[in-house]
Amino acid sequence: MASTRPSSTMTQTSGIELEDLSRTTSYLDRSNTAINDSTGVATEALPPVDTGKAAWSFLAAATMIETILWGLPFSVGVLQSYWSTTLFPPGTPGTSLLSTAAVLQTGLMYMGAVVFGRMFARFPHQRVKLQYASLVLSSCGLLGSAFVTKPWHLVVTLGLLYPCGAAFYLPAVTLLFEWFAARRGLASGIMFAGTGAGGSIFPFVIQGLLNKFGYKATMLSVAVGFFILGAISLYYIRPRVPPPPAGTAAARQARKVNFSFMKRSTLWAFSGAIMFSSLGNFIPSVWLPTYALDVSLTENDGTLLVSVMNAASVVGLLFLGWLSDKVPIRYVITLSCGGSALSCLFLWGFGKTLQPLVVFCIVFGALGLGFSAVWSKLISIIAKDDPLLPSVIFPIFAFSRGIANVSSGPVSEALLKTNSFKGAMGGYGVGNYGALLLYSGLTMLLGSVVGVIFWDKPTTEARNEE
Numbered sequence: 021m022a023s024t025r026p027s028s029t030m031t032q033t034s035g036i037e038l039e040d041l042s043r044t045t046s047y048l049d050r051s052n053t054a055i056n057d058s059t060g061v062a063t064e065a066l067p068p069v070d071t072g073k074a075a076w077s078f079l080a081a082a083t084m085i086e087t088i089l090w091g092l093p094f095s096v097g098v099l100q101s102y103w104s105t106t107l108f109p110p111g112t113p114g115t116s117l118l119s120t121a122a123v124l125q126t127g128l129m130y131m132g133a134v135v136f137g138r139m140f141a142r143f144p145h146q147r148v149k150l151q152y153a154s155l156v157l158s159s160c161g162l163l164g165s166a167f168v169t170k171p172w173h174l175v176v177t178l179g180l181l182y183p184c185g186a187a188f189y190l191p192a193v194t195l196l197f198e199w200f201a202a203r204r205g206l207a208s209g210i211m212f213a214g215t216g217a218g219g220s221i222f223p224f225v226i227q228g229l230l231n232k233f234g235y236k237a238t239m240l241s242v243a244v245g246f247f248i249l250g251a252i253s254l255y256y257i258r259p260r261v262p263p264p265p266a267g268t269a270a271a272r273q274a275r276k277v278n279f280s281f282m283k284r285s286t287l288w289a290f291s292g293a294i295m296f297s298s299l300g301n302f303i304p305s306v307w308l309p310t311y312a313l314d315v316s317l318t319e320n321d322g323t324l325l326v327s328v329m330n331a332a333s334v335v336g337l338l339f340l341g342w343l344s345d346k347v348p349i350r351y352v353i354t355l356s357c358g359g360s361a362l363s364c365l366f367l368w369g370f371g372k373t374l375q376p377l378v379v380f381c382i383v384f385g386a387l388g389l390g391f392s393a394v395w396s397k398l399i400s401i402i403a404k405d406d407p408l409l410p411s412v413i414f415p416i417f418a419f420s421r422g423i424a425n426v427s428s429g430p431v432s433e434a435l436l437k438t439n440s441f442k443g444a445m446g447g448y449g450v451g452n453y454g455a456l457l458l459y460s461g462l463t464m465l466l467g468s469v470v471g472v473i474f475w476d477k478p479t480t481e482a483r484n485e486e
Contacts, residue, residue: 067199067260070207074260075199079207081256082192083214088249089158089189091218092182092242093126094389097309097326098223101319103174104310107235114171116433121171122306123429124179129186130422136187137194137415144263147191151257155250157185162243166236188250191257194411196396198260202345208396209341216337216389219305219330223323277408285474287413290398291420293471294391297357298424300364300460301388303432304329307456308368308381314451315372328378329385336390344397350472352394357468360388365461370446388464432456 067074092099103118104110136154140147161181168174192211200207229238281287308329309322344352360383367380395417403409441454448454 070203077256081253082211084253086214087218090215091222094219095222096122101309117171121174121179127422127426128183130418133415133418141411151188154185154188159247166239197410205341205345209338209393213334213337216330216333220327223326289474293467295420297464297467298421299463303460329381332382332385333389336386337393340390341393353471356391361464
């Protein structure tokens with residue numbers, strides 16, 4: 021990721037920990053000048069932190085990138101329903117690959133952060149070229165999906181090309197740590213709310229285009245709009261602090277990461293919470309439209325449910341991001357992971373009509389899909405006062421979520437072949453959804469337990485965070 025690396029002078033001067041961002045900020049955050057790497061003399065004014073045109077332009081562009089990039093994956097249930105019923109009707113060879121394409125799309129976007137994030141961080145002066153190259157690759161994946169004739173073509177185009185090119189969003193996530201300090205949780209919530217906004221808009225847009233113009237024209241339109249909006253947004257994704265000149269001692273020092281953070285229990289607790297909760301977190305978005313058809317609701321009802329879920333996530337992302345700045349992080353993890361687990365087990369588990377399913381989508385969307393707004397606070401707690409670590413920790417979180425996402429496809433397919441809950445009450449007795457509902461709820465519940473089991477000795481500034 022293209023997180024800007026401060027000079028060694030700035031790193032040594034910075035001694036304030038990141039955890040208590042509401043009361044203090046690090047040297048990097050509160051400095052209003054860039055320091056010459058060889059002389060230590062202030063050479064240029066830096067934009068202010070947490071406010072100003074540059075900061076809010078960055079946040080607006082980052083939010084737009086989240087909207088267009090994640091809107092499609094988070095509404096993939098609508099496309100999967102169309103693929104399995106119209107584009108490739110039942111009986112078409114290879115239809116089992118359709119769910120693989122759906123989960124690969126999101127899973128690889130997360131897992132690729134380990135490779136591409138480090139690449140952006142190592143070559144900050146090539147960030148712009150790398151981002152636009154990634155945008156082109158993702159756009160090609162969307163264009164290619166318009167011309168598929170076999171299910172495996174979707175695996176290649178939307179399951180591989182699109183997520184591998186999606187790396188252009190990564191610098192926006194880590195550069196957020198430069199632009200926002202005291203309001204970092206709120207800013208993170210606003211940025212990730214773009215995901216929910218895209219997920220609530222895309223289903224209606226895609227469904228409307230499919231009904232009026234057909235599949236090919238729909239995907240071509242999405243590809244063109246995606247490229248244009250992405251290209252405009254990338255123009256405003258810039259570092260607050262210029263990177264050290266390439267080839268200098270400061271640039272080499274900026275690439276040296278202290279990996280002692282790997283020993284901190286917070287890293288493993290938070291990564292575990294993300295992975296376990298994500299094992300069940302993706303299932304409602306993918307399978308709810310199909311479930312709606314199986315309980316005799318209409319295709320439009322399925323689209324409505326996905327949109328309501330994603331719209332609720334906008335509110336949840338803003339709320340949980342704000343809350344992570346105000347209360348101990350254990351409370352936020354318990355609320356998000358535990359609340360979404362209970363909603364899945366009870367509201368979806370016993371919902372067979374539209375009204376209770378809408379309630380489920382509101383609760384799960386706000387609490388379950390809103391969890392990513394907390395990531396910036398989790399990263400701050402682990403990173404302490406090291407400004408180099410956010411660009412290393414975020415890919416670890418993303419990879420954990422990606423593993424869960426990729427595995428959820430084959431696992432859900434296998435669970436839907438079981439018939440252990442035949443005759444059970446509510447949704448547990450619909451088709452073979454019982455085992456799937458139980459798996460989804462219990463894995464998220466496990467995430468809420470794992471996420472609060474950490475024992476790092478808190479500093480004076482960090483006690484309120486933990």
